[in-house]
Amino acid sequence: MEILRQAILEKGRVLPGNVLKVGAFLNNQLDVKLLSSMADEIYNHFNNKGITKILTVEASGIALAVLVAERFGVNAVFAKKSKTANVDGELLTAECYSYTHKVMNNLILGKEFLLPGENVLVVDDFLANGQAVYALKTLVEKAGANFSGVAIAIEKGFQGAGDKIRGEGIDLYSLAIIDSMSDSQIVFR
Amino acid sequence: MEILRQAILEKGRVLPGNVLKVGAFLNNQLDVKLLSSMADEIYNHFNNKGITKILTVEASGIALAVLVAERFGVNAVFAKKSKTANVDGELLTAECYSYTHKVMNNLILGKEFLLPGENVLVVDDFLANGQAVYALKTLVEKAGANFSGVAIAIEKGFQGAGDKIRGEGIDLYSLAIIDSMSDSQIVFR
Numbered sequence: 261m262e263i264l265r266q267a268i269l270e271k272g273r274v275l276p277g278n279v280l281k282v283g284a285f286l287n288n289q290l291d292v293k294l295l296s297s298m299a300d301e302i303y304n305h306f307n308n309k310g311i312t313k314i315l316t317v318e319a320s321g322i323a324l325a326v327l328v329a330e331r332f333g334v335n336a337v338f339a340k341k342s343k344t345a346n347v348d349g350e351l352l353t354a355e356c357y358s359y360t361h362k363v364m365n366n367l368i369l370g371k372e373f374l375l376p377g378e379n380v381l382v383v384d385d386f387l388a389n390g391q392a393v394y395a396l397k398t399l400v401e402k403a404g405a406n407f408s409g410v411a412i413a414i415e416k417g418f419q420g421a422g423d424k425i426r427g428e429g430i431d432l433y434s435l436a437i438i439d440s441m442s443d444s445q446i447v448f449r
Numbered sequence: 450m451e452i453l454r455q456a457i458l459e460k461g462r463v464l465p466g467n468v469l470k471v472g473a474f475l476n477n478q479l480d481v482k483l484l485s486s487m488a489d490e491i492y493n494h495f496n497n498k499g500i501t502k503i504l505t506v507e508a509s510g511i512a513l514a515v516l517v518a519e520r521f522g523v524n525a526v527f528a529k530k531s532k533t534a535n536v537d538g539e540l541l542t543a544e545c546y547s548y549t550h551k552v553m554n555n556l557i558l559g560k561e562f563l564l565p566g567e568n569v570l571v572v573d574d575f576l577a578n579g580q581a582v583y584a585l586k587t588l589v590e591k592a593g594a595n596f597s598g599v600a601i602a603i604e605k606g607f608q609g610a611g612d613k614i615r616g617e618g619i620d621l622y623s624l625a626i627i628d629s630m631s632d633s634q635i636v637f638r
Contacts, residue, residue: 289562290525292518319508323515329481336479373478
C-alpha cells in the first residue's frame with residue numbers, strides 16, 4: 261500500500277537490532293486518516309469472507325482493529341496480556357513470547373467474546389516472528405471459531421514468519437512488507 | 450446518553466468492591482456501533498473547541514479515542530504505562546496510581562507527539578478517582594499544550610472525582626454517570 265510505504269520511509273526510524281520505530285503514525289501517535297485508509301484496504305481484501313468478528317491483541321493493535329471493525333459493521337475484541345482485576349469468567353488462553361518486551365505473555369480472552377462458528381479476522385500492527393498470530397490462532401481454535409484470515413499493517417518479511425504462514429494456506433494480507441532494513445535502508449518487497 | 454445507559458444495564462455486571470464489568474461492549478469486546486455513536490456525541494459536544502489532538506491512555510481508552518479522532522479529523526495519541534523497548538527519545542512523564550491493577554504506573558508519552566499550543570481533548574473509558582485524568586493533564590501541561598476538555602464514557606459519580614474536576618472549571622463531559630451501584634442496583638444521575 262503506497263501511502264503506508266511512504267509513511268514508513270518518511271516517518272519511520274530504523275534502530276539497531278532490526279527495530280523499526282513507527283510511533284509517529286501507527287503505535288503511539290495514531291495517524292487516523294492513514295489508519296482509516298488502511299482499514300478500507302483491509303475491508304476490500306476480506307469483504308467476501310463473511311467476517312463476524314475482528315480479533316487483535318492489546319495495545320497497539322486496537323486502533324486499526326476498531327477502524328476495520330467499523331467498516332465490517334462487526335464487533336472487535338482484544339486479547340489481554342495478563343490476568344487483571346477486571347477480567348473474570350471462563351477464559352481462553354494461549355502463550356505468546358514478546359521479542360519486543362522480552363517476556364512470555366499469556367494471551368487471555370473472555371470465552372463469551374469469541375463464539376463457535378464465528379468467522380474471525382485477526383488484525384495487528386506488526387508481523388515479525390509470528391508469535392502473536394499463532395497465539396491468536398490458538399484462541400480462535402479453542403473457541404471453535406473459524407480462522408478466516410490475518411491482516412497486518414507492516415510485515416518484517418526478512419524474519420520469515422509471513423511466508424511460513426502463507427505456506428500453510430492462511431489468507432495473510434500485509435499492507436507493507438519489508439524485505440530488508442540493514443544499514444537503515446528500508447527495502448520493500 | 451440513553452443507548453450507553455441501556456448497554457450498561459443490559460450487559461454490564463456489578464462485582465463486589467464497586468467494580469463495574471463492561472467487557473461485553475467497552476473494554477474487551479468493543480461494540481463498534483455503540484462506540485461510534487458515543488464518538489459522534491463527544492464530537493458534537495466539543496466540536497467548537499478547535500481540537501487538534503486526542504489523548505488517551507493504553508489500552509482500554511484507545512478504541513473510543515480513535516473513533517473520536519476520526520470524527521475530528523485529527524490524530525490520536527496514547528500514553529503508555531511503562532518504558533518499553535520501542536519507546537525512545539525525549540519523554541513526557543506523569544505518575545498515575547491504578548486502583549484496578551493496584552500499582553503505580555508512570556505514564557509516558559513521546560514529547561514529539563504533543564506540541565506546544567495544541568488543543569488537546571482527553572478521552573477515556575472510565576472516570577473513577579480521577580488519577581488518569583490528572584496524570585494526562587500533567588502531560589498536556591508539560592507539553593505546553595492546552596487542556597481543552599475531557600470526554601469519558603462512564604463516570605462513577607459516587608467517587609467524587611468528576612464533580613471535583615467540574616468544580617475546577619474543566620469541561621468534563623461524561624456520557625453516563627453512575628451515582629450508586631450498591632446491592633448491584635445501578636442508579637444513574
